[in-house]
Amino acid sequence: MILKKIEVNINGRDYCLDVEENLRLIDLLRDKLKLTGTKEGCGEGECGACTVIMGGKIVNSCLVLAFQADKSRIITIEGIEEDDVIKNSFIEEGAVQCGFCTPGMVLAAKSLLDKNLNPTEEEIREAISGNLCRCTGYNKIVSAVKKAAKLKRGGDGE
Amino acid sequence: MNELKIVGKSINKIDAKDKVDGSAIYPQDIYLENMAFGVTIRSTRPHAFIKVDTKEAGKIDGVLKVFTYKDVPGKNHHGVVLKDHEVFASKKVRRIGDPIAFIVAETKEIAEYAKNFIKVEYEDIPAVFDPEEAMKEDSPKVHDRDNVFYHFKIRRGDVEKAFKECHVIVENVYKVPMVDHAFLQPEAGVAFLDEDGRVVVIASTQYPHFDQEEIAESLGVNKEMVRVLTPAVGGAFGGREDITVQIHLAIAALTLKRPVKTVYSREESFLAHSKRHAMKMYYKTGALKDGTLLALEAKIIGDSGAYASWAMNVLRKSAVHATGPYYIPNVKVDSFAVYTNNPFTGAMRGFGATQVPIAYEQQMDILAEKLGLTPIEIRLKNCFREGSETATGQVLEGFVPLERCIEELKSF
Numbered sequence: 001m002i003l004k005k006i007e008v009n010i011n012g013r014d015y016c017l018d019v020e021e022n023l024r025l026i027d028l029l030r031d032k033l034k035l036t037g038t039k040e041g042c043g044e045g046e047c048g049a050c051t052v053i054m055g056g057k058i059v060n061s062c063l064v065l066a067f068q069a070d071k072s073r074i075i076t077i078e079g080i081e082e083d084d085v086i087k088n089s090f091i092e093e094g095a096v097q098c099g100f101c102t103p104g105m106v107l108a109a110k111s112l113l114d115k116n117l118n119p120t121e122e123e124i125r126e127a128i129s130g131n132l133c134r135c136t137g138y139n140k141i142v143s144a145v146k147k148a149a150k151l152k153r154g155g156d157g158e
Numbered sequence: 159m160n161e162l163k164i165v166g167k168s169i170n171k172i173d174a175k176d177k178v179d180g181s182a183i184y185p186q187d188i189y190l191e192n193m194a195f196g197v198t199i200r201s202t203r204p205h206a207f208i209k210v211d212t213k214e215a216g217k218i219d220g221v222l223k224v225f226t227y228k229d230v231p232g233k234n235h236h237g238v239v240l241k242d243h244e245v246f247a248s249k250k251v252r253r254i255g256d257p258i259a260f261i262v263a264e265t266k267e268i269a270e271y272a273k274n275f276i277k278v279e280y281e282d283i284p285a286v287f288d289p290e291e292a293m294k295e296d297s298p299k300v301h302d303r304d305n306v307f308y309h310f311k312i313r314r315g316d317v318e319k320a321f322k323e324c325h326v327i328v329e330n331v332y333k334v335p336m337v338d339h340a341f342l343q344p345e346a347g348v349a350f351l352d353e354d355g356r357v358v359v360i361a362s363t364q365y366p367h368f369d370q371e372e373i374a375e376s377l378g379v380n381k382e383m384v385r386v387l388t389p390a391v392g393g394a395f396g397g398r399e400d401i402t403v404q405i406h407l408a409i410a411a412l413t414l415k416r417p418v419k420t421v422y423s424r425e426e427s428f429l430a431h432s433k434r435h436a437m438k439m440y441y442k443t444g445a446l447k448d449g450t451l452l453a454l455e456a457k458i459i460g461d462s463g464a465y466a467s468w469a470m471n472v473l474r475k476s477a478v479h480a481t482g483p484y485y486i487p488n489v490k491v492d493s494f495a496v497y498t499n500n501p502f503t504g505a506m507r508g509f510g511a512t513q514v515p516i517a518y519e520q521q522m523d524i525l526a527e528k529l530g531l532t533p534i535e536i537r538l539k540n541c542f543r544e545g546s547e548t549a550t551g552q553v554l555e556g557f558v559p560l561e562r563c564i565e566e567l568k569s570f
Contacts, residue, residue, distance in 0.1 A: 036183075042424040047424075078179075096171055097171075100390075100393060135393055
């Protein structure tokens with residue numbers, strides 16, 4: 001197996017790694033670095049459970065080969081700060097049920113709110129459209145993102 | 159008086175914090191020292207006698223053992239009501255997806271590679287995919303018995319006489335397909351031996367206590383020698399009520415005396431667990447001129463696929479709910495659970511109560527149309543109220559707010 005050397009920054013930490021050329025980014029994160037907050041739901045880019053932020057954009061880490069992450073900055077759910085507004089809103093709005101979609105949802109929401117602090121409901125639904133949830137029916141997730149946006153704008157979230 | 163601290167208040171879900179942090183542990187997130195990896199070989203034919211040759215796969219460097227029915231120490235069966243599943247198919251497969259062998263290797267890659275060297279010889283036999291075909295005497299038999307393994311009857315009043323008195327009778331056939339739960343976390347599990355020699359199985363399951371019994375029976379050991387731990391469960395909706403990874407992992411860990419893990423792909427998840435019952439529903443509903451329901455005759459045929467799972471409970475529930483929330487004095491319902499060579503069906507949200515509304519509510523709308531009533535009017539005329547008696551003789555006491563619910567709909 002051919003190994004490729006990559007330099008990648010994950011959650012603020014620099015890594016220099018030798019990776020197999022067919023290794024997926026999700027396997028690097030989960031199997032090698034034990035960042036298991038990134039979930040695999042389908043392995044083919046349909047469900048979004050493996051969402052991470054790479055170079056400021058959300059990607060399905062099951063569709064990215066590890067060597068493609070060379071020289072990039074990656075944020076996984078473990079890289080979101082402890083008392084994050086989006087995470088707290090998800091908890092408070094009841095947007096978390098089985099939790100398997102949650103890390104990807106939180107990152108998709110973060111990616112939206114990093115660019116747009118005043119999203120319409122349609123924009124929120126569009127932003128999480130690549131992330132499937134089988135428990136909530138999405139409404140509470142949308143409420144959580146709305147609340148987080150408001151809190152980030154300086155409102156009280158109500 | 160003590161003030162209620164929780165009731166009436168919105169409280170945060172106890173494990174929500176771990177889940178938003180990504181630190182909640184699902185079975186696929188468990189990595190143990192010296193852990194081997196298992197992959198399952200499944201049938202690719204719906205009905206066939208099989209001969210399995212695992213010799214070549216067993217010789218591959220890194221393959222620890224290939225398990226088949228011969229390696230099941232106890233009973234080679236499981237099932238929530240009837241023990242009609244085999245842990246590994248022994249002589250024949252009854253659906254696409256039946257487990258045939260479990261390859262355990264040092265790594266997932268080796269186990270996957272070894273799959274190519276398992277030889278399964280299929281001798282196809284006639285299969286049956288339509289439950290009504292399967293009900294016929296001369297149809298292929300999925301098990302060594304009649305394909306109809308459950309028939310539930312409701313008899314109330316005199317349907318034949320009542321239909322003669324009806325002003326309008328609506329007769330239709332309704333079909334609903336199988337549905338997959340598609341819970342987001344594919345099946346996964348880890349098994350190992352603890353310091354007391356007990357087999358520990360960690361799996362996302364809806365029934366750890368059931369699993370414990372089924373695993374113990376297949377291992378041929380006392381229940382006390384088996385522990386089942388349930389970590390975070392990534393959705394289930396009824397789809398984790400039957401055995402999938404549990405027994406394979408337990409046998410492998412006990413035999414190899416090493417931790418063994420398996421993780422299904424999404425595709426394998428679809429093959430491994432139950433579906434919602436496809437149903438064919440024959441409905442004949444009769445009413446008087448003013449819309450009062452007088453008679454219902456229904457035949458409900460549930461496709462159980464290759465295994466029973468919860469079919470009896472599901473088809474019983476379909477029959478019990480066959481009238482919908484409407485009072486009908488004369489009722490004749492027959493529901494059947496039938497084996498076919500389709501994917502097996504079991505529990506899924508509603509447990510048989512979900513399919514029948516497709517039939518009884520459309521019957522209501524069609525009756526209303528024929529009688530010149532609105533859908534609201536015909537429902538208000540017949541809906542269950544406090545004191546109503548259902549077709550099974552249950553008197554509804556207490557709170558029956560359906561009338562109010564329908565009234566509220568008037569404004570839409």
